[in-house]
Amino acid sequence: xxxxxxxxxxxxxxxxxxxxxxxxxxxxxxxxxxxxxxxxxxxxxxxxxxxxxxxxxxx
Amino acid sequence: xxxxxxxxxxxxxxxxxxxxxxxxxxxxxxxxxxxxxxxxxxxxxxxxxxxxxxxxxxxxxxxxxxxxxxxxxxxxxxxxxxxxxxxxxxxxxxxxxxxxxxxxxxxxxxxxxxxxxxxxxxxxxxxxxxxxxxxxxxxxxxxxxxxxxxxxxxxxxxxxxxxxxxxxxxxxxxxxxxxxxxxxxxxxxxxxxxxxxxxxxxxxxxxxxxxxxxxxxxxxxxxxxxxxxxxxxxxxxxxxxxxxxxxxxxxxxxxxxxxxxxxxxxxxxxxxxxxxxxxxxxxxxxxxxxxxxxxxxxxxxxxxxxxxxxxxxxxxxxxxxxxxxxxxxxxxxxxxxxxxxxxxxxxxxxxxxxxxxxxxxxxxxxxxxxxxxxxxxxxxxxxxxxxxxxxxxxxxxxxxxxxxxxxxxxxxxxxxxxxxxxxxxxxxxxxxxxxxxxxxxxxxxxxxxx
Numbered sequence: 485x486x487x488x489x490x491x492x493x494x495x496x497x498x499x500x501x502x503x504x505x506x507x508x509x510x511x512x513x514x515x516x517x518x519x520x521x522x523x524x525x526x527x528x529x530x531x532x533x534x535x536x537x538x539x540x541x542x543x
Numbered sequence: 544x545x546x547x548x549x550x551x552x553x554x555x556x557x558x559x560x561x562x563x564x565x566x567x568x569x570x571x572x573x574x575x576x577x578x579x580x581x582x583x584x585x586x587x588x589x590x591x592x593x594x595x596x597x598x599x600x601x602x603x604x605x606x607x608x609x610x611x612x613x614x615x616x617x618x619x620x621x622x623x624x625x626x627x628x629x630x631x632x633x634x635x636x637x638x639x640x641x642x643x644x645x646x647x648x649x650x651x652x653x654x655x656x657x658x659x660x661x662x663x664x665x666x667x668x669x670x671x672x673x674x675x676x677x678x679x680x681x682x683x684x685x686x687x688x689x690x691x692x693x694x695x696x697x698x699x700x701x702x703x704x705x706x707x708x709x710x711x712x713x714x715x716x717x718x719x720x721x722x723x724x725x726x727x728x729x730x731x732x733x734x735x736x737x738x739x740x741x742x743x744x745x746x747x748x749x750x751x752x753x754x755x756x757x758x759x760x761x762x763x764x765x766x767x768x769x770x771x772x773x774x775x776x777x778x779x780x781x782x783x784x785x786x787x788x789x790x791x792x793x794x795x796x797x798x799x800x801x802x803x804x805x806x807x808x809x810x811x812x813x814x815x816x817x818x819x820x821x822x823x824x825x826x827x828x829x830x831x832x833x834x835x836x837x838x839x840x841x842x843x844x845x846x847x848x849x850x851x852x853x854x855x856x857x858x859x860x861x862x863x864x865x866x867x868x869x870x871x872x873x874x875x876x877x878x879x880x881x882x883x884x885x886x887x888x889x890x891x892x893x894x895x896x897x898x899x900x901x902x903x904x905x906x907x908x909x910x911x912x913x914x915x916x917x918x919x920x921x922x923x924x925x926x927x928x929x930x931x932x933x934x935x936x937x938x939x940x941x942x943x944x945x946x947x948x949x950x951x952x953x954x955x956x957x958x959x960x961x962x963x964x965x966x967x968x969x970x971x972x973x974x975x976x977x978x979x980x981x982x983x984x985x986x987x988x989x990x991x992x993x
Binding site for chain 2: 491
């Protein structure tokens, strides 16, 4: 079974999947591609970087 | 005297002070020009002709009494239609917001009102400052005044078009991945994205709040400095630093990005670099991380934050979005918390890297667009050029960046350069941009509209 429907349903997008199946499938693929692209960068361990790193300071 | 429709905000203020021009006459001249060219340019979502004339008359009284509210009292301007003006619709160029009426002014609109600027109307954008250019929305996409078949840049498209076409001396736009600098570049004007949160965002419909910036699109670097003085949350005299020259400024050329440029864009950038060096700037080469990596990190954050804003509508009425907006927002539904955290960790690392670069230089010089401007209906070329731009990195880091015109390509369309500066050092950034504007050949060409 394609993983598209369960993923779309989990995101609350069952109606959108019915209307725009190609777009929902493309969105799932793009999210996965981006995840893979970010995984190429070495993720630092908690010992190597301050945690949590969510706060983005601009000054 | 130059036709007032081509004067900058600074020049208009000077002319009002000297009594050489009046706010009413200038507003009427601009309204006539808008009436003539708007049908072929689609810069406006909504025009405010009656209230604009009323505001101009009040301004004229203040100037006559010697009591102007500011240096831009009586200067007409426009707002990208994601920025609230009390009592007016903020449509975000979307079917989903056609009936929304703003109750209050956005903070920046209130600041412009306090300064006496004359609001001429709300300007076209890409839907929700994303997507586009789209032909499946309630309003048509804005057209580039240099060639109406070509893309005017986005998403502050109407702002770029209106200023470049002589319809407005300046406009306010927003920039989440380059949306002030892109139309400024494509339309041959100046666009400033200040340091993150230097200009207040309340009353501005968000796209991705941690990446969103508000700033001016205008005719000159001096105007960008003047407008920033009025918009910034921290008082500063940016105009006072403009004329300090380029000598001693250390400018790092981001070589790995210049290497990606199409040949005529690269040639124009190299000429600008020579001009900067000849004027005394200290030029060196630097590198930023891989562009694709930076774009990915920016996109993941944008999609995650954008999804959180539009999730309900994407679930219940997805067909009311333009196709391109929907395609750009939907991936956010499939990102995990881990993905967003990963992007934020990488973002932090990028910020540290750029901060380290700024330990050795005052300014970074970067291309604005790598490619010359494509046709508005060439979907493949649009996708290609949007994936290849060096604007989003400075949304990711929050550093201030300015786009300014440096010439024209063989098709007669503008070529633009981007400078970035240290956090809250807009004074040096504007000084460098002003210096460059002065040493480049004076721009006298106008869009072929008349």
